[in-house]
Amino acid sequence: xxxxxxxxxxxxxxxxxxxxxxxxxxxxxxxxxxxxxxxxxxxxxxxxxxxxxxxxxxxxxxxxxxxxxxxxxxxxxxxxxxxxxxxxxxxxxxxxxxxxxxxxxxxxxxxxxxxxxxxxxxxxxxxxxxxxxxxxxxxxxxxxxxxxxxxxxxxxxxxxxxxxxxxxxxxxxxxxxxxxxxxxxxxxxxxxxxxxxxxxxxxxxxxxxxxxxxxxxxxxxxxxxxxxxxxxxxxxxxxxxxxxxxxxxxxxxxxxxxxxx
Amino acid sequence: xxxxxxxxxxxxxxxxxxxxxxxxxxxxxxxxxxxxxxxxxxxxxxxxxxxxxxxxxxxxxxxxxxxxxxxxxxxxxxxxxxxxxxxxxxxxxxxxxxxxxxxxxxxxxxxxxxxxxxxxxxxxxxxxxxxxxxxxxxxxxxxxxxxxxxxxxxxxxxxxxxxxxxxxxxxxxxxxxxxxxxxxxxxxxxxxxxxxxxxxxxxxxxxxxxxxxxxxxxxxxxxxxxxxxxxxxxxxxxxxxxxxxxxxxxxxxxxxxxxxx
DNA sequence: GTTTATGTTGCGTATGACGCAACATCGTTG
DNA sequence: CAACGATGTTGCGTCATACGCAACATAAAC
Numbered sequence: 001x002x003x004x005x006x007x008x009x010x011x012x013x014x015x016x017x018x019x020x021x022x023x024x025x026x027x028x029x030x031x032x033x034x035x036x037x038x039x040x041x042x043x044x045x046x047x048x049x050x051x052x053x054x055x056x057x058x059x060x061x062x063x064x065x066x067x068x069x070x071x072x073x074x075x076x077x078x079x080x081x082x083x084x085x086x087x088x089x090x091x092x093x094x095x096x097x098x099x100x101x102x103x104x105x106x107x108x109x110x111x112x113x114x115x116x117x118x119x120x121x122x123x124x125x126x127x128x129x130x131x132x133x134x135x136x137x138x139x140x141x142x143x144x145x146x147x148x149x150x151x152x153x154x155x156x157x158x159x160x161x162x163x164x165x166x167x168x169x170x171x172x173x174x175x176x177x178x179x180x181x182x183x184x185x186x187x188x189x190x191x192x193x194x195x196x197x198x199x200x201x202x203x204x205x206x207x208x209x210x211x212x213x214x215x216x217x218x219x220x221x222x223x224x225x226x227x228x229x230x231x232x233x234x235x236x237x238x239x240x241x242x243x244x245x246x247x248x249x250x251x252x253x254x255x256x257x258x259x260x261x
Numbered sequence: 262x263x264x265x266x267x268x269x270x271x272x273x274x275x276x277x278x279x280x281x282x283x284x285x286x287x288x289x290x291x292x293x294x295x296x297x298x299x300x301x302x303x304x305x306x307x308x309x310x311x312x313x314x315x316x317x318x319x320x321x322x323x324x325x326x327x328x329x330x331x332x333x334x335x336x337x338x339x340x341x342x343x344x345x346x347x348x349x350x351x352x353x354x355x356x357x358x359x360x361x362x363x364x365x366x367x368x369x370x371x372x373x374x375x376x377x378x379x380x381x382x383x384x385x386x387x388x389x390x391x392x393x394x395x396x397x398x399x400x401x402x403x404x405x406x407x408x409x410x411x412x413x414x415x416x417x418x419x420x421x422x423x424x425x426x427x428x429x430x431x432x433x434x435x436x437x438x439x440x441x442x443x444x445x446x447x448x449x450x451x452x453x454x455x456x457x458x459x460x461x462x463x464x465x466x467x468x469x470x471x472x473x474x475x476x477x478x479x480x481x482x483x484x485x486x487x488x489x490x491x492x493x494x495x496x497x498x499x500x501x502x503x504x505x506x507x508x509x510x511x512x513x514x515x516x517x518x519x520x521x522x
Numbered sequence: 523g524t525t526t527a528t529g530t531t532g533c534g535t536a537t538g539a540c541g542c543a544a545c546a547t548c549g550t551t552g
Numbered sequence: 553c554a555a556c557g558a559t560g561t562t563g564c565g566t567c568a569t570a571c572g573c574a575a576c577a578t579a580a581a582c
Contacts, residue, residue, distance in 0.1 A: 016320040019280035024324045059277040063285045083380045085346035087403025119344045142348025
């Protein structure tokens with residue numbers, strides 16, 4: 001029903017409930033935006049009528065999955081999500097396993113360390129520990145990184161099923177600078193390489209001043225759940241440091257992948 | 262419209278979208294259950310047909326808000342919730358403000374400290390730091406505590422709007438032992454007292470071996486967002502310790518309520 | 523004042539969400 | 553091994569309802 005270019009896409013699959021898909025689209029839409037959105041803005045992005053969005057939002061507000069910003073009356077994600085996510089977070093051992101590992105990594109590497117997960121479209125920063133240096137990379141939890149031009153995005157995408165990778169490569173690969181990989185074939189190769197060597201690199205492909213290394217972590221069943229990333233100012237990303245940093249990232253990723261719950 | 266004891270209730274309000282309410286009911290249902298649930302079990306609790314639940318769940322699975330347990334194929338909350346909650350958690354300063362405060366409190370009090378939020382029906386443990394002692398209270402994040410017989414439940418409920426309090430007092434107040442407050446009038450008084458003195462106490466009203474102290478924390482706008490709780494084995498909850506513990510809890514709650522974002 | 527943007531609320535219609543029942547799988551038990 | 557029970561998915565018809573429209577409210581812009 002749509003051909004709106006820059007929208008959070010809706011595709012009415014069968015065997016699923018449309019209204020709920022729309023509600024979820026709203027959540028993703030808000031999650032993708034750094035600031036609260038108005039009803040009209042959401043309607044524009046999703047491709048539904050104002051009135052429908054208004055009612056859907058009212059439903060989500062009642063459950064506190066979203067809330068209205070006190071000042072602007074615009075809509076943002078709400079505390080109800082934290083309540084629902086709490087047991088999942090506990091099971092993922094974010095606090096007692098991932099966070100200490102990130103702190104350790106940040107100290108040893110001297111750079112910002114983060115933990116990311118793949119949301120089906122992009123990599124999302126879940127947890128982050130800034131490096132000790134004066135010049136440091138800063139990124140808020142919730143930040144989203146594209147799959148074709150960031151270290152965490154590439155390594156997480158590389159571990160998705162083949163059809164997801166294919167769809168992504170075939171889609172629009174936005175160019176951010178001359179380093180960005182925009183050729184589908186080149187990206188396919190890059191992902192395959194990253195997957196088999198166990199880590200992905202980013203040489204300023206999104207922002208030329210920022211480089212990074214990322215490796216995936218597994219859960220007790222061996223399923224990929226997230227990735228450990230170190231983000232480094234490009235001018236510090238020298239040949240000799242790369243080896244050490246890669247080793248640290250890979251080792252940290254393995255450490256948080258501990259067997260057993 | 263409720264006479265079903267152990268169900269996540271549905272009430273079809275106007276101006277909202279029914280199907281989405283049902284999907285949210287499923288999430289709450291799963292959140293309330295310590296273990297994964299089958300389609301039939303969910304259908305029973307929500308009061309919808311198997312087939313409807315099946316389709317709703319399929320929709321939620323596609324968005325990874327829920328997932329199927331690898332072993333049992335039953336349904337539990339999924340990692341997509343973590344992705345959505347990440348930005349909200351950051352804004353609530355759980356990691357950089359609440360957690361350190363809890364660690365400090367756990368050390369100083371020698372008891373388990375936790376942070377809880379109200380989900381509209383019960384108090385939910387968001388973050389928790391076990392005490393240093395050999396005998397310690399343990400509670401998983403995601404754990405839910407009733408509003409009429411726990412410290413965090415009482416203090417959070419006491420700060421809800423008047424109609425919520427009234428509805429709760431008028432509802433079924435389950436008796437767990439001889440200390441549980443089951444008289445509506447007594448509960449109303451208890452809540453009012455707790456609110457005005459700034460903290461709530463629990464003298465083994467849920468489990469006679471467990472006592473607790475809890476005080477609310479505010480956000481930058483002064484709105485109540487959660488509560489700080491210390492949980493103490495009842496045999497250690499002596500008169501002389503109470504004063505000190507109360508002071509610590511109240512002070513910690515104020516500390517995490519810092520003005521400023 | 524006029525004008526533009528933004529959000530909520532009846533209202534009719536056609537879409538689709540629900541319940542039913544048949545069909546698959548399993549796991550269990552005699 | 554057959555027979556059973558319990559569980560989950562999938563057409564199918566129908567009635568509820570989610571959607572778009574348009575009018576109304578508010579508020580901001582110039």
